[in-house]
Amino acid sequence: MAITRPRRYDIFLANLNPTLGAEISKMRPVVIVSRDELNRHLQTVTVCPLTTQLHPNWQGRLQIVCAGKSAEIAVDQIRTIDKKRLQKKIGHLAENDAAQLRRIISEAYC
DSSP states (O other): OOOSOOOTTEEEEEEOOSOOTTSOOSEEEEEEOSOHHHHHHOSEEEEEEEESSOOTTOTTEEEEEETTEEEEEEGGGOEEEEGGGEEEEEEEOOHHHHHHHHHHHHHHHO
8 A cells, every 4th residue: 555655855664675685674764766757657666775884985875864863875775666665754855965866876877
């Protein structure tokens, strides 16, 4: 059952289990990076998980504050998930963080 329609740069709690190997797992925040047109029409969204394990020198990660805690957006763990994995909207990325995230994704994958 779908909850709020996810929008680009929304932050949701998502159940990322089951996983394999070194994939980030468990219930955790994710930031939606897929475009809103895709989010409206597909049953999936592309997300980057957040982690509280900070790696300040990793260029493929963006440090932010989420729910009052320091966190990193793990661009290296980008994945597409079914919208049914999304549990609850908990925030939205600030505009300057969204711009930095686009840059990191572009440098990493384009």
